[in-house]
Every structure is written in structure tokens, then in C-alpha cells.
Amino acid sequence: MxxxxxxxxxxxxxxxxxxxxxxxxxxxxxxxxxxxxxxxxxxxxxxxxxxxxxxxxxxxxxxxxxxxxxxxxxxxxxxxxxxxxxxxxxxxxxxxxxxxxxxxxxxxxxxxxxxxxxxxxxxxxxxxxxxxxxxxxxxxxxxxxxxxxxxxxxxxxxxxxxxxxxxxxxxxxxxxxxxxxxxxxxxxxxxxxxxxxxxxxxxxxxxxxxxxxxxxxxxxxxLPGLTGTKMSASNPKSKIDLLDPPEIVYQKIMEAHCDSSTANDNPILALLKIILVPIGRLRLEQSARAGSNAKKTIPFVEPNAPEGCVFSIMSGRESYHYKSYEAIEHDFLAGKLSSGTLKAAVADAMNQILAPIRKSYEDNSQWQDVLKIAYPESERDVSNASPETQNASENFCIPTVLREVSNERVKLIPFNPALHTAEFIKRVQDSPEVWTHGPVGPFESAENFDTDFIDKIVRPKTDMLLYAVIDRCKPPTLADKDGALAGLIAYLGTSPANLCTEIGFVVTLPQFQRTHVTSNAVGLLLKLALDSPNEGGLGFRRVQWMTSSVNHPSIKTAEKMGFTKEGVIRWDRLYPGGANTGKESNGKPLDVDGKVGHMNGRDLGRDSVMFSMCWDDWYLSGMREHVNERMAR
Structure with missing residues (x-):
């Protein structure tokens, strides 16, 4: 037989x-x-x-x-x-x-x-x-x-x-x-x-x-580790656990080393070469073979990809389709694909691979039980720690405000790097202009964002509360179960003693600009600050808004929301090295007739426009009703 x-x-x-x-x-x-x-x-x-x-x-x-x-x-x-x-x-x-x-x-x-x-x-x-x-x-x-x-x-x-x-x-x-x-x-x-x-x-x-x-x-x-060393279970930063949630996978990959000048010791290229492209090729072969018993699965390609492709990468509005790893490596080293674009595509594909593994775990109570015995909590990867313990603004001076603020259209949630950084950086990677008028950015990677902004600026400040802005009108995403991550917004210079604060670091992602997102995010923070305590607010007397004199969209937003212009503060800010980072200055020269030679020519100066909305505007001048009306549009 x-x-x-x-x-x-x-x-x-x-x-x-x-x-x-x-x-x-x-x-x-x-x-x-x-x-x-x-x-x-x-x-x-x-x-x-x-x-x-x-x-x-x-x-x-x-x-x-x-x-x-x-x-x-x-x-x-x-x-x-x-x-x-x-x-x-x-x-x-x-x-x-x-x-x-x-x-x-x-x-x-x-x-x-x-x-x-x-x-x-x-x-x-x-x-x-x-x-x-x-x-x-x-x-x-x-x-x-x-x-x-x-x-x-x-x-x-x-x-x-x-x-x-x-x-x-x-x-x-x-x-x-x-x-x-x-x-x-x-x-x-x-x-x-x-x-x-x-x-x-x-x-x-x-x-x-x-x-x-x-x-x-x-x-x-x-497979090399994400930090450029050997991938090891004992080094959480070097590896991605099979059960890591999608947002952690995104964050680790977006923070990974990825030198565009060489293919050597590049963990992102290694993931493509050793895992993703071979899986894509194997799936393509299986789907093409008649009578296969293998489950028909789709390689990491877009529906419009040419026949024989095993991996697709979207860069901006353009898609690139590849039949081999070597072609991807060539385009990356030639500068056709940025490291951010490559990382985002790899993160998407890796989450596609890990999703059914996580689902198997979630459906298997025996597997869940044995995890508790095999790897006690003290040995778990710190990346799986409870998100509540990773709030970037945990030192904020008013602890009761460290909570969700929302309506039916927009949700503000205290920014959590583990949940939000990777997705945020992924979305702004191709839009450096969002940092043009602010004191920080652009950031090369999620790791830079966390190190240079979250750890150095947000965490140490007791007067700053950074929120992630979630558009609840969009489907659930990796960043939030209630909708899509749409940007950032913050309270700054908050003083409970003087009953005042400022709304700043307003960054609305390009795809959410000119929608309901910004007006609702600003309106929610105005209501929280100026509403009386018996209405659920803080009962503050003043909320201010400062922006660059040449940031016309920000000025227009302040005017539409009903803020009162108080004046211009000349030479209010310095953008060190701003000429190299895409900042826009007040247009005034730093060097006049050689009399200011001590200044760095690459630095830029900013004039700031000061706006405010105060408690009497809120309750006596109809601004509370005006803000509600703007939010409803």
C-alpha cells in the first residue's frame, strides 16, 4: 500500500x-x-x-x-x-x-x-x-x-x-x-x-x-535584540513577548534601533529578513498550491499588490510592494523608505502574526492558569505592568483631575506612554510641521519622544497634565478601545493657589484637523477648569492661551473659542537651534549691525500672543454657552 x-x-x-x-x-x-x-x-x-x-x-x-x-x-x-x-x-x-x-x-x-x-x-x-x-x-x-x-x-x-x-x-x-x-x-x-x-x-x-x-x-x-544585542527573555527591552499587547509591540518596535546607513545589526531589517518575508513567501506558496490543507491566509500585502508580492509598505499616500527582502533593504538604504515608515509596517505585520497567538491564550484557561505558576508576577516583563502605573502626569498637583474627561465625541485621558507614544509618533512621523510653533520636537522616534519630552518635561512638572485626545467618532484602535488617537493637549502652569492654568501643547494630528476634535478637546478643558465645583469643575478664575505670533491656526482657534486677546509678549521664547529643526520665528533678525554677536545664529526668537478666558467671561459674558455651541458643531 x-x-x-x-x-x-x-x-x-x-x-x-x-x-x-x-x-x-x-x-x-x-x-x-x-x-x-x-x-x-x-x-x-x-x-x-x-x-x-x-x-x-x-x-x-x-x-x-x-x-x-x-x-x-x-x-x-x-x-x-x-x-x-x-x-x-x-x-x-x-x-x-x-x-x-x-x-x-x-x-x-x-x-x-x-x-x-x-x-x-x-x-x-x-x-x-x-x-x-x-x-x-x-x-x-x-x-x-x-x-x-x-x-x-x-x-x-x-x-x-x-x-x-x-x-x-x-x-x-x-x-x-x-x-x-x-x-x-x-x-x-x-x-x-x-x-x-x-x-x-x-x-x-x-x-x-x-x-x-x-x-x-x-x-x-x-534574531538580534531590538536594542542591538541578543534577543533575550531576561532583557525586556531587547525582546517582544508572544503575549505582549499590540500597543506594547508598536512601542517596542518604534523605539528599536534602525540605522538607515547600514543593514548590519539592524533588528528591524532582521525581522523582515528572518521572519516576516519568509512567512509571507510561505503563505503565498500555500495559497497558490491546489488541494492544500493549510488554512488560507493572506500575506502581508495590500489587495492591489501585484501577483507574487510578499510584503507591502505604505509611505504617506504611496504604497510600495515587494517580492523579496533584498528589494526592501535596497529601498531603505537608498532613502526611499524612512525608518519610521519601515518600523510602522513591521509593527503592523508583527501584530498580525501575534494576534492569533494572543487569541489562543485568551481562549485557553489552562494556558492562563499555568502562566501564573510558571512565571510569577515578580518575573513578568515590566512592559506588561498595569497601565495605571505608567501615567506620564502622575505628579500633577491636583490628583483628582487624573481621570478621563469626555463627552460623546471626544475623550481626554491622561497620557500613558505605554499605550499612546508609539501610535502618536507613528501618526506624526510624516508630518513634522505639527512641531513648527512649539518649544519641542520634532522627534526621531518614540524613544526620543519619551526620553526628551515625557521624562524630561512632563513627569517632573507638578503643574502640567498631559492628555491624549481620543476621537470617539472613530472605530476602536490599538491606542484606545473607545476610538482613535487624535492628538495631545495639556494643562500648563497650573496654580491651585491662584486658581489659574493654561491650555497648551495642543497638537491635533493632520487627519483630525478641521474637524470637531480640537474644539471639543479645548472645550472640555475649559469646562473642567472654569465650571464651579458643584458642577464638576475646578472653579478656577483664569485660563490662558499663549501661542506664537505667527501660528495663525492657533490664534484662529483661540478666537473661535471665545478667548480674549490681551496682547503680544515680545521675544518671549527662544528656539535653540530652531533653524535646524523646522521652527518658525517672529521674523525679526537676531543680528543687527553686528551688535548682538553673542547670539547663536541658528537660534530663533518667538513673540507670543496672550489670550485668556476668565470666570466672569464664563458666567457673565456668555462664554460658557458659546463654548458649548462651538463643541456641538
Whole structure:
């Protein structure tokens, strides 16, 4: 009777070999020859990938699963080894019971990863448990045999962690990993390039204990960390957890290192090269293959993309469609794609990949329960901390105002960098003109925005409260469940003693300008400040509005809302280096007949127009009704 073939298997040996070997970091000639021989001998050769359940899985684990999906397409039977003994020995501080819980967490997480990337059911692959054979007398005897052959230097040689450990148990892991190959008894073994030292050890010593059959080793690329170092579960800033919420994914990617002068050590390009483009190519191949059992999924392309494209990137109003990673890299290094544009496209695609994984977790109570045991709260990524603890204006002098202020059209919520920064910077990346008349900006990245504005200006000030402006007339977004992030607005110079404040840092994103957003955001802050306490307000006596004398849209907004012009404050502000950052000055020269040579010629000066609205305007001159009417338009 003919042997049943796996989904995607093919009679073309060259095609199968290409699927097995493509995208690998390194393939030794001897390993490639072994694989060719096995493909001639077997319809369904088998392979195993071992993983130690230590820290929480992150997106680095997507890399081997791209290769695993390609192996399945090539008709290879794939086995996942959950190396729980290895994990216990290398992380000796953790109990066996904790490692067992982490093993189960990995089983749930990696099942979801496989189904997401391959589009196939988890039954296509098989999970094995290292402790199912490591407790056998034969395995233990083999450990003793290998101990007798292994010097201390050889035990330390596979990687730097073993070279510096002061504990004995980690030095046993090269022996355990070598024996995994013997007891799994597969045709091939898949690992990362960081496993090369272990393979060298196994190839040398397994024959000494009677294991004559050499297995082929293939090694996938290693994904660099977002900070330019190795992606590590122990470094929250370097990695994206598989369960990170969408806004955290956006923020981490928008803050990631992305040097446009080189493709080397660029984590954003690496995500495209190692994960996203290969997944797009795999999905395209699956969708084109007649009779495929894989779930029909759409690559990361727009509906109007030409046939054969695997990735689309939108820059402003123009879309670029790509059939290869090399084309994306070329356009990025040539300046056709900005780092902000590239990051936004990568963040969108990465969230598309992670969404079904998060959904699997949300639908699986067993997975949720084991998370609580496997990774106690003290070890969780700080990025998953409660958003309430990350309020940028938590030091504001009136704590009772640190809350939502809203009507049916617009919501103001205290700005939370974890929820709002990445989305905000993404939206203003191609509109630097929003910073033309203000004392800050433009910002190169979300990280710069948080460091130079939130941490240096907003957080230290007790008189400043920064709000995110949410347009509730738009569908829910990653930034807020009630609508779309439309801009910023703030209280400045707030003095409870003098019952006064200022409305400033009014930044309405371009797509929300000339709509209801600005009038409602300003109106909500006027009502909160000037309404009496028994009406839910603060009962302030004065709200002021200061803007550049050449910021005509801001002046027009103040006039429309009913503010009274009090005058012009000449040379009120200095924009240091403003000539280099797109600022617009008062138009007056700093150097007149050489008499002000001490001034920096790149600095710009600003005249400020002062407006105000006071309690008597509010209650006695009809401004309260006027503002309500403007908000209703």
C-alpha cells in the first residue's frame, strides 16, 4: 500500500531540499549530503528541534518555526523536544516543579506559534518530553560514560555561559544535549547557530559510546535584540513577548534601533529578513498550491499588490510592494523608505502574526492558569505592568483631575506612554510641521519622544497634565478601545493657589484637523477648569492661551473659542537651534549691525500672543454657552 504523504510533500527532491535548506545561516557540505541521501531513502524523514523551557518565549521563537513550517511543507516529520532536564540543570535556581510548569507553558505557546505560522493543525507535529527518557537506566549509564571522556575545558567550550559558570550542573548540559540526539533518533536536528558548539561536542563523543550514526544538523539564523544585542527573555527591552499587547509591540518596535546607513545589526531589517518575508513567501506558496490543507491566509500585502508580492509598505499616500527582502533593504538604504515608515509596517505585520497567538491564550484557561505558576508576577516583563502605573502626569498637583474627561465625541485621558507614544509618533512621523510653533520636537522616534519630552518635561512638572485626545467618532484602535488617537493637549502652569492654568501643547494630528476634535478637546478643558465645583469643575478664575505670533491656526482657534486677546509678549521664547529643526520665528533678525554677536545664529526668537478666558467671561459674558455651541458643531 502506498505511503500517505504529509501536506505539502513533493516528489521533487530538489524542491524538497530547497525547502529544508533555504534561509539557513550555515549548512556544512557533509550535512547537506546526509540530507540528500535521506531524501532518496525516505518519503518522510524526521527531524527534531529541542527547546529548553526557561524564560518566557518571545518572537525569537518564530524563527525556528518558520523553518519548521517549511520542513513540514517538504514532507518532513517534525518532533519538538521540550528539554526540561536541560532547563533544570542550566537554571539550577528554579525547582523541578517550576520547570515542569514552564514546560507546559511552552507546549501551549509553541502549539499556537506553529498553527499561526504554518496554518496547519498542531497534530501535524509531535511534542516529546526530555524527562520521558532521561530517567531511564540506559540514559543515566550513557551520562556516566560521557563524563568519563569529557574534560572540564570541553564541558565549558560550547558557549560563553558555560565558560564562566561556577556551578557544576550547567556543565552537564553538553552531555544531556548530545544524548538527546541519540534517544530522539531522528534523521536531522534543527537548532540555532548558537548550538554549533554542542553539535561539535556530540559529533566527537557520541561515537565513543557506540552511537555510530551521525545525524545531519541544520542551523537557523539568530534574531538580534531590538536594542542591538541578543534577543533575550531576561532583557525586556531587547525582546517582544508572544503575549505582549499590540500597543506594547508598536512601542517596542518604534523605539528599536534602525540605522538607515547600514543593514548590519539592524533588528528591524532582521525581522523582515528572518521572519516576516519568509512567512509571507510561505503563505503565498500555500495559497497558490491546489488541494492544500493549510488554512488560507493572506500575506502581508495590500489587495492591489501585484501577483507574487510578499510584503507591502505604505509611505504617506504611496504604497510600495515587494517580492523579496533584498528589494526592501535596497529601498531603505537608498532613502526611499524612512525608518519610521519601515518600523510602522513591521509593527503592523508583527501584530498580525501575534494576534492569533494572543487569541489562543485568551481562549485557553489552562494556558492562563499555568502562566501564573510558571512565571510569577515578580518575573513578568515590566512592559506588561498595569497601565495605571505608567501615567506620564502622575505628579500633577491636583490628583483628582487624573481621570478621563469626555463627552460623546471626544475623550481626554491622561497620557500613558505605554499605550499612546508609539501610535502618536507613528501618526506624526510624516508630518513634522505639527512641531513648527512649539518649544519641542520634532522627534526621531518614540524613544526620543519619551526620553526628551515625557521624562524630561512632563513627569517632573507638578503643574502640567498631559492628555491624549481620543476621537470617539472613530472605530476602536490599538491606542484606545473607545476610538482613535487624535492628538495631545495639556494643562500648563497650573496654580491651585491662584486658581489659574493654561491650555497648551495642543497638537491635533493632520487627519483630525478641521474637524470637531480640537474644539471639543479645548472645550472640555475649559469646562473642567472654569465650571464651579458643584458642577464638576475646578472653579478656577483664569485660563490662558499663549501661542506664537505667527501660528495663525492657533490664534484662529483661540478666537473661535471665545478667548480674549490681551496682547503680544515680545521675544518671549527662544528656539535653540530652531533653524535646524523646522521652527518658525517672529521674523525679526537676531543680528543687527553686528551688535548682538553673542547670539547663536541658528537660534530663533518667538513673540507670543496672550489670550485668556476668565470666570466672569464664563458666567457673565456668555462664554460658557458659546463654548458649548462651538463643541456641538
Amino acid at each position: 502506498a505511503e500517505t504523504k504529509l501536506p505539502g510533500s513533493t516528489d521533487s527532491q530538489d524542491h524538497r531540499l530547497d525547502l529544508i535548506l533555504r534561509g539557513l545561516e550555515r549548512v556544512d557540505t557533509a550535512d547537506a549530503e546526509l540530507i540528500k541521501d535521506v531524501l532518496h531513502e525516505k518519503v518522510h524523514p524526521d527531524i527534531f528541534w529541542g527547546v529548553a523551557p526557561t524564560g518566557r518565549p518571545h518572537i525569537g521563537y518564530l524563527v525556528p518555526f518558520v523553518k519548521i513550517a517549511e520542513l513540514v511543507e517538504a514532507g518532513v516529520e517534525v518532533k519538538i523536544l521540550l528539554a526540561d532536564l536541560y532547563a533544570f540543570l542550566v537554571n539550577y535556581r528554579h525547582s523541578r516543579s517550576l520547570v515542569a510548569s514552564r514546560r507546559e507553558y511552552y507546549r501551549f505557546a509553541l502549539t499556537a506559534v506553529f498553527e499561526t505560522i504554518s496554518g496547519l493543525p498542531a497534530s501535524t507535529i509531535a511534542f516529546h518530553q526530555e524527562t520521558s527518557f532521561s530517567v531511564s537506566p540506559d540514559f543515566i549509564n550513557d551520562v556516566y560514560e560521557l563524563l568519563s571522556y569529557t574534560s572540564l575545558g570541553e564541558a565549558r567550550s560550547p558557549n560563553e555561559e558555560l565558560a564562566t559558570t561556577t556551578m557544576l550542573s550547567p556543565l552537564v548540559v553538553p552531555i544531556v544535549q548530545a544524548l538527546d540526539e541519540r534517544y530522539m533518533d531522528c534523521d536531522f536536528q534543527l537548532g540555532g547557530l548558537d548550538q554549533a558548539g554542542y553539535y561539535v561536542y556530540g559529533d566527537k563523543y557520541l561515537p565513543k559510546i557506540g552511537h555510530k550514526k551521525r545525524h545531519a544538523h541544520i542551523m537557523n539564523k539568530m
